Amino acid sequence: MFLLSHFSMPLTHKKKFIVIGLLLLIFNVSSFAHGVDSNTERFLTTTHGSAFMPFLYIGAKHMVTGYDHLLFLIGVIFFLFRGRDILIYVSLFTLGHSLTLLLGVFNHINMNVYLIDAVIAFSIVYKGFDNLGGVKRLLGTQPNTKIAVFFFGLFHGFGLATKLQDFSLPQENLITNMLAFNIGVEIGQCLALLFILTLLGFWRRYNSYYTFSTASNTLLMSGGFVLLAFQITGYITSV
Amino acid sequence: MNTIPHPSVKSLIWSCISSVLIATVIFVIAVLPAEYNIDPTGLGEKLGLTVLSQTGDDTLKASIISCPETTELTPENTVTQKWKDTVVITVPANKGLEYKFYIAKDEKLEFIWNTDGEALYFDFHGEPEGDKTGYFKSFKESTQNQSSGTLSVPFTGSHGWYWQNKSSKPVTIILKTRGEYKILGLL
Numbered sequence: 001m002f003l004l005s006h007f008s009m010p011l012t013h014k015k016k017f018i019v020i021g022l023l024l025l026i027f028n029v030s031s032f033a034h035g036v037d038s039n040t041e042r043f044l045t046t047t048h049g050s051a052f053m054p055f056l057y058i059g060a061k062h063m064v065t066g067y068d069h070l071l072f073l074i075g076v077i078f079f080l081f082r083g084r085d086i087l088i089y090v091s092l093f094t095l096g097h098s099l100t101l102l103l104g105v106f107n108h109i110n111m112n113v114y115l116i117d118a119v120i121a122f123s124i125v126y127k128g129f130d131n132l133g134g135v136k137r138l139l140g141t142q143p144n145t146k147i148a149v150f151f152f153g154l155f156h157g158f159g160l161a162t163k164l165q166d167f168s169l170p171q172e173n174l175i176t177n178m179l180a181f182n183i184g185v186e187i188g189q190c191l192a193l194l195f196i197l198t199l200l201g202f203w204r205r206y207n208s209y210y211t212f213s214t215a216s217n218t219l220l221m222s223g224g225f226v227l228l229a230f231q232i233t234g235y236i237t238s239v
Numbered sequence: 240m241n242t243i244p245h246p247s248v249k250s251l252i253w254s255c256i257s258s259v260l261i262a263t264v265i266f267v268i269a270v271l272p273a274e275y276n277i278d279p280t281g282l283g284e285k286l287g288l289t290v291l292s293q294t295g296d297d298t299l300k301a302s303i304i305s306c307p308e309t310t311e312l313t314p315e316n317t318v319t320q321k322w323k324d325t326v327v328i329t330v331p332a333n334k335g336l337e338y339k340f341y342i343a344k345d346e347k348l349e350f351i352w353n354t355d356g357e358a359l360y361f362d363f364h365g366e367p368e369g370d371k372t373g374y375f376k377s378f379k380e381s382t383q384n385q386s387s388g389t390l391s392v393p394f395t396g397s398h399g400w401y402w403q404n405k406s407s408k409p410v411t412i413i414l415k416t417r418g419e420y421k422i423l424g425l426l
Contacts, residue, residue: 125258132254133245172372214246218254218261225262230270237275 051173052180059184062160064192068120069156071223073189074196075127076149078217081204089149090193096153097160098182104161105178114235116159121231123152124224131217160185322351322415324422329411330359330404338414339399339423341368342392352414353385357406361386365398397423 063069076093080086103109126148129135136142164181203209246254272283276292283289330336342348342365363379363386378390378398392398404410 128258129255132251134251134255137248137251210244213244214250214254218258221255221258222261222265225259226266226270229262229266230274233271233275233277 052176055177055180056184056187059181059186060188060191061184062163063185063188067223068117068124068159068227069189070192070196071124071220071227072120072127072152072156073193074200075124075131075217075220077193077197077200078131078213078220086193086197089146090189092146092150093153093156094186094189096150097157097185100154100157101160101164101182101185102178104158105164105174108165109158109161110165111158111162112235113159113162114231114238116155116162118228118231118235119155120152120159121224121227123155125221125228126152126224128217128221128224131220132214321417323417325413325415326422327411327413328402328425329409330402331409332404332407335401335403337399337401337426339397339426340416340418340420341423342395342398342418342420344392344395346392346419348390348392348398348416348418348420349388350390350414350416351385351387352400352412354413355411356384357404357408357410358382358384359410359412360403360405362401363390363399364401365392365394366396367394368396370396397426399423399426 073090073093076089077086080089126135130145130148160181164178200209268280268282268286269288272278272286273288273291276289278284278289326338328336328338340348360382361380362377364375364377366375376393379386390398400414402410402412
């Protein structure tokens with residue numbers, strides 16, 4: 001809901017969000033590593049039973065520090081200007097990754113973490129290319145961007161599910177813990193989006209946003225390519 | 240109102256080429272040496288980036304130097320305690336690891352360990368054999384650069400330490416133990 005009201009927000013409220021955003025940035029930089037760090041790993045391997053708040057926190061942290069998910073989201077909202085559109089696209093992404101996160105964990109679908117992360121990295125390249133109008137030029141018509149965002153959301157969810165299952169999750173209270181993790185992911189996503197939207201919102205007031213949009217999406221593709229190469233090398237060296 | 244710019248085909252191709260080029264440069268010069276210790280250009284080593292990956296998996300795998308104590312039992316001096324096993328464990332910078340022993344219920348584990356100076360967060364704990372729930376019992380949790388004592392093992396299972404190195408340098412631990420156990424080693 002706050003996404004809708006974001007654009008009509010008075011400036012004083014925006015200042016508050018900048019402070020939150022900056023705090024998030026610091027948090028983001030200090031925790032640095034994507035995925036699950038050794039502390040979290042230790043918690044996940046030694047905990048048993050229901051642990052709602054810890055799983056909520058891990059989910060939120062995973063999203064806020066997960067640069068691949070964030071880069072994709074930046075790509076998705078780059079040319080979305082209306083709060084309503086942002087809400088629809090983000091909801092589709094959320095629906096997609098929640099579905100596969102829950103299904104993946106319940107059915108013990110465990111994919112190779114490097115390969116699934118490579119697909120996630122590819123989704124960033126795709127979105128950057130799509131924002132440049134490349135997909136439309138390549139195929140002749142613009143594929144439905146809503147379906148695309150949902151489709152890639154499914155892969156992001158498998159990534160989340162695979163990472164959680166790398167640790168022997170306790171089977172008791174699995175549902176509670178999974179839901180807590182999923183809710184945490186959404187909270188983290190909302191916080192990260194607030195930060196991104198605040199920054200983009202400011203930049204959008206200037207013409208440079210539009211003059212540099214090609215460069216921005218080129219850089220987005222670069223980021224995706226780096227992650228893609230990183231994951232593929234990880235896969236090759238791990239086999 | 241600004242409209243979404245549609246780059247021309249030429250600009251689109253340039254975008255794709257330059258994004259691949261930027262990605263390749265970053266990946267080959269920085270990511271490969273820092274993450275995987277693969278350094279095709281040699282620049283990674285010059286920039287000091289390969290250090291990051293060398294303290295990672297390599298040290299985790301090769302950090303144990305087992306040195307069975309040369310126990311020369313002097314018949315006159317059997318009172319002097321001699322350790323059964325001594326192990327040197329290196330905890331890489333910003334990493335944590337576990338070193339475990341399999342010990343039966345009611346056995347005793349005598350131990351002494353110290354680091355090369357740096358205090359480490361540790362959790363001395365045991366997990367019952369065959370337990371799948373992830374249960375563990377913590378015997379001692381603290382941040383110190385040494386610890387010693389005798390553990391009366393409450394249940395059969397794996398017992399040992401989790402050490403976490405929060406510093407930016409690898410820390411070496413010398414652990415000496417005595418008792419009826421089977422070494423499980425690094426986990």
